[in-house]
Amino acid sequence: MAKLRSLARMIRSKNAGPFELTIDILFADQPTYEWVKESGKLSRELIAGMFQIAPEKVKLFHYDPAYAIKASVPRYTVSGDPDETDVFAGQQYAQLVDLEIPGR
Amino acid sequence: MNEMRYISPTGMIGSGFQEASLRRALAADPHFIGCDGGSTDDGPYQLGAGKPMFARQACKRDLRILIGAALEKKIPLLVGSCGGAGGRINLEWTWGIVKEIAHEQGFHFRAAVIDSEPPREYLLKKFREGKIRPLDPAPPLDEKALAGADHVVCMMGVEPFQEALDNGAQVVLAGRSSDTSIFAALPVKHGFDPGLAWHAAKVLECGAAAVTNRFTPDGMLCTLRKDEFILEPANPQMKCTPVSVAAHTLYENADPYLLYEPSGALETHNATYEAVDERRVRVRGSGFRKLPYTLKLEGAKQAGYQSIVIGGVRDPVILGQLDEWLAGMKKRITDRIDSIFGEDMRGKYHMNLRVYGRDGVMGPREPEHGRLAHEICLLLDFLAEDQETAHTMAASGGHIALHHPIPEWHGLISGVAFPYAPHVIDRGPVYRFMLNHVVEPATPMEPFRVDYRTL
Numbered sequence: 001m002a003k004l005r006s007l008a009r010m011i012r013s014k015n016a017g018p019f020e021l022t023i024d025i026l027f028a029d030q031p032t033y034e035w036v037k038e039s040g041k042l043s044r045e046l047i048a049g050m051f052q053i054a055p056e057k058v059k060l061f062h063y064d065p066a067y068a069i070k071a072s073v074p075r076y077t078v079s080g081d082p083d084e085t086d087v088f089a090g091q092q093y094a095q096l097v098d099l100e101i102p103g104r
Numbered sequence: 105m106n107e108m109r110y111i112s113p114t115g116m117i118g119s120g121f122q123e124a125s126l127r128r129a130l131a132a133d134p135h136f137i138g139c140d141g142g143s144t145d146d147g148p149y150q151l152g153a154g155k156p157m158f159a160r161q162a163c164k165r166d167l168r169i170l171i172g173a174a175l176e177k178k179i180p181l182l183v184g185s186c187g188g189a190g191g192r193i194n195l196e197w198t199w200g201i202v203k204e205i206a207h208e209q210g211f212h213f214r215a216a217v218i219d220s221e222p223p224r225e226y227l228l229k230k231f232r233e234g235k236i237r238p239l240d241p242a243p244p245l246d247e248k249a250l251a252g253a254d255h256v257v258c259m260m261g262v263e264p265f266q267e268a269l270d271n272g273a274q275v276v277l278a279g280r281s282s283d284t285s286i287f288a289a290l291p292v293k294h295g296f297d298p299g300l301a302w303h304a305a306k307v308l309e310c311g312a313a314a315v316t317n318r319f320t321p322d323g324m325l326c327t328l329r330k331d332e333f334i335l336e337p338a339n340p341q342m343k344c345t346p347v348s349v350a351a352h353t354l355y356e357n358a359d360p361y362l363l364y365e366p367s368g369a370l371e372t373h374n375a376t377y378e379a380v381d382e383r384r385v386r387v388r389g390s391g392f393r394k395l396p397y398t399l400k401l402e403g404a405k406q407a408g409y410q411s412i413v414i415g416g417v418r419d420p421v422i423l424g425q426l427d428e429w430l431a432g433m434k435k436r437i438t439d440r441i442d443s444i445f446g447e448d449m450r451g452k453y454h455m456n457l458r459v460y461g462r463d464g465v466m467g468p469r470e471p472e473h474g475r476l477a478h479e480i481c482l483l484l485d486f487l488a489e490d491q492e493t494a495h496t497m498a499a500s501g502g503h504i505a506l507h508h509p510i511p512e513w514h515g516l517i518s519g520v521a522f523p524y525a526p527h528v529i530d531r532g533p534v535y536r537f538m539l540n541h542v543v544e545p546a547t548p549m550e551p552f553r554v555d556y557r558t559l
Contacts, residue, residue, distance in 0.1 A: 016358040018144050018402075018537045019241050024354045052469055063360045065350035065377055072358035074241045076469065078537050080147030082407060082454045082487050085467045087147045095471060 004099040007032050013093040018079035021089040022072040023047070025096065033067035039101050047071045050095050105294050106329065109134045110287065111338065113323040115311035117141040117166050117183060117198075118158025121322050125338035129325045130173055137174055138286040139166075140309050141198065142185025144402065144537075145356075151255050152404035152535025154193030160201065167198075168205045171275060175211055182265055182276045182286050189402075190280030191255045192221045198277055199557075206559040213275055215557045216268030220257045220279025222551040227256060227401075227543070235544040236401070242540040249405075253538055256403040261366030263548035265289035271556060279552075280402060282365060283309035291328055302370040303390035304333040306363055307352050314352035315342040336384045344385040346377035366548065368394040397548055403539035408454075409491040410531040411498035413484040415505065415520035421512050422519050423476055429519075430457055433508040437484075437501045444496060453497060458483040482520060491530055498528045 004011065010026040025042065027033035036042060044058040051058075051073050061070040077083050086092060111129045114121040117139055142150070146157050156163065167183075174181035187194025199217055206212070230236050231250055238245065250256070257280035266289050268276045278286070287305035292298055304326050307314050312322040315337045323338035335344050353360045353372050363370040371391040378386045422429055434457055441449060461480035463470035484505060486497040506520045545551055 014356055015145055016356055017540070018148070019239075019540045020358050022354070022356070022358055024351075026351055026354075050469065059358060061360055063350070063354060065375070066347055066354060066360075068351055068354055068360070070354050070360055076467070078243065079144070080149065080534075081536055082485075082534075083456065083467070084147070085458070085465055088145050091465045092469075094466070 001100050001103050003097070004036070004101055005097045007036055007101060011093050011096055013089050013091065015075070015079055015089045016072055019075055020072055021075050021092060022070060023093050023096070025069045027067040030067055035104055036101055037062055037069060041099060041101050042069050042071070044071075047073060051076060108291055108294060108296065108328045109325065110290070110308070111137050111323055111325050112287065112308035112311050113137060113139055113170060113338070114166065114321045115140060115309070115313055116143060116158070118156070118163040119321045120162065120166060121311065122320065122339055123169055125322045126169065126173060128340065129323055129338040130177060132325055134177070134179060134325070136180045136182060136290050137170055138182045138184070138308065139170060140185055140283045140286060141183045142188045142190055142194070142280070144189070148404040148535040148537045150194065151189035151191050151257065151402060152406060153533060154189070154191055154197070154255070156188035156194060156197065158188070163198070164201050164205060167201055168209065171202065171205060171211060171213075172209065174274060175213060180269055180274050180276065182278070182289065184278045184281035184283065184286040186277050186279060190220050190257050190278070192219060192279070195219065195277060195279045202275065202277065203559065211559065213559055214273050215275040215277060215559060216271065216273035217555045217557060218260065218264045218268060218276065218278040219553040219555065220260055220281070220551070221255060222258060224251060224256070226551065230543050236541050239540045239542060243538055245539065245541060249538060253403040253405045254535070256401055256539065258543065258551040259366070259400040259402065260552055261285050261399065261548055262289040262292050264552045264554060266293045267549065268554055269293075271554070273556060282400070284365060288365075296328055297331070298392035299370060299390035300328060300331070300333050300387070302363070302365055302392055303372065303375060303387060304328055304335075306370065307335060307349060310352065310355065312337050312339065312342055313355065314349050315344055316348045318342065332386050332388045334380055334384055334386050343383045346379055346385055349385045349387065350377045366399050367397055368392055396544065398542035398544055399551065401539045401541045401543055403537065404535045405538045407534050407536045408487045408489050409494045410485055410487050410534045411491070411494040412486070412529050412531060413498050413502035413505070413522070413527050414524065414529070415482045415502070415522045415527065416479055417482055417520060418479040419519060420478070422510055423480065425510060426459070426462070426476065426480070429508060429510060430459070433457070433505055436504045436508060440500045440504060441497055444500065445493070452489060453493070454487040455497070455501070456483070456485045458485070487534065491532065495528060495530055502527050
């Protein structure tokens with residue numbers, strides 16, 4: 001077992017336009033990337049749970065050239081709407097930081 | 105033309121760059137300089153209010169150096185999404201700065217100013233013809249909503265830039281444009297591979313963002329050839345690696361394999377990234393799929409005026425019953441608003457009671473909602489039709505919050521610590537994004553107007 005924070009070189013979230021937000025999890029090397037990718041922990045269901053949306057709404061990508069796992073979801077509010085909590089959506093990845101990834 | 109070189113000095117006009125880095129990149133004799141001037145990242149205010157994210161002096165400094173460099177090298181300077189949102193007010197604000205720079209520096213040149221805020225009647229006609237389509241997700245749209253928007257801009261492709269350059273403009277100030285069009289316009293015009301041209305543009309639009317460690321905003325130099333492009337950071341202390349460049353296709357973008365542009369989609373499935381040396385990266389194999397021509401629309405509508413109150417709570421007895429305390433407080437505030445304005449006001453204002461130290465950042469999505477810090481920040485915000493109403497609500501709300509009782513303390517308590525006097529802060533008008541749609545124009549130029557001005 002290892003926490004995602006000890007495996008990733010970057011975990012971040014950001015607007016992808018005012019109507020979507022995207023989470024990038026970047027790894028420093030291929031073995032670590034493959035480990036986390038193959039663990040299946042970073043699933044559409046997990047991301048859907050974080051944002052309380054249906055799994056079909058989650059776009060999940062494995063982007064091998066950058067050793068990156070990426071997930072995009074509709075924003076919880078349109079950017080800047082009256083119930084906005086995070087205009088840039090920069091702090092919406094926190095639940096992933098201590099996610100436990102099963103060892104190999 | 106076998107090779108085209110171009111510079112992106114920074115990710116956004118006003119964010120700054122190292123002048124030495126620009127000089128270094130200019131030594132490569134680039135064919136043009138491009139720079140993005142805007143972003144929707146900080147919300148709908150820039151478009152709604154016509155106010156840019158970065159300050160005038162900061163933008164003026166960047167523009168002065170870039171115009172000077174373009175004139176010295178006799179190359180064009182292309183600036184997209186001027187003034188933050190690219191609306192007419194934002195664009196003319198930028199033009200005002202450019203005029204002032206020309207006057208102060210004794211610069212003379214031909215400029216093109218490209219308006220991207222078409223007449224509303226044009227958009228309504230397109231809507232009636234079914235030529236405005238929603239993207240996913242999109243807010244509902246009808247004629248009334250479209251007519252009532254404060255500002256609607258069309259995000260231009262490469263064609264308006266190309267037309268401006270064909271007509272001899274040396275400095276092109278564009279309204280809202282796709283970030284990539286700024287950098288794809290000249291390469292596509294000269295017949296370079298569109299996949300490579302658009303991919304290079306996607307990397308360049310953020311300046312030096314695709315380096316391994318962008319410790320300060322700075323620039324990127326691109327060399328585009330028939331079957332490859334090479335990226336080199338303008339700052340000698342920065343490095344591109346295959347991974348850092350590949351990773352940039354993820355940034356601020358929902359899908360790393362497909363990036364939609366007005367004329368089609370950039371496909372990165374087959375792109376390869378290869379180190380040329382320690383600092384430079386070669387990219388090959390990017391594709392471009394032509395699609396029916398569409399232009400993205402962005403719109404902002406005023407939501408009202410806002411007033412806020414910020415305070416802290418440290419008393420452990422209050423914190424021990426925070427949910428009940430806040431629920432009681434909210435009820436009291438609602439009743440007070442009823443008593444001041446009458447029941448007619450119900451549904452015409454919006455109140456938030458936010459708790460930092462509990463769920464301020466993630467709201468209802470916070471899984472650790474029950475874990476409270478030893479102190480919390482309380483943020484009350486009120487949105488109403490006019491500033492005076494919002495202010496009245498915040499003033500009453502703040503006062504009620506300050507003295508809202510708990511059973512354990514007998515007598516009048518002061519349960520909130522305000523860091524500011526006065527503790528009510530009027531935030532002025534606030535806006536909402538109200539469009540995530542595309543329009544199908546008759547021609548790529550149809551919604552845009554190019555105005556040539558000589559300085």
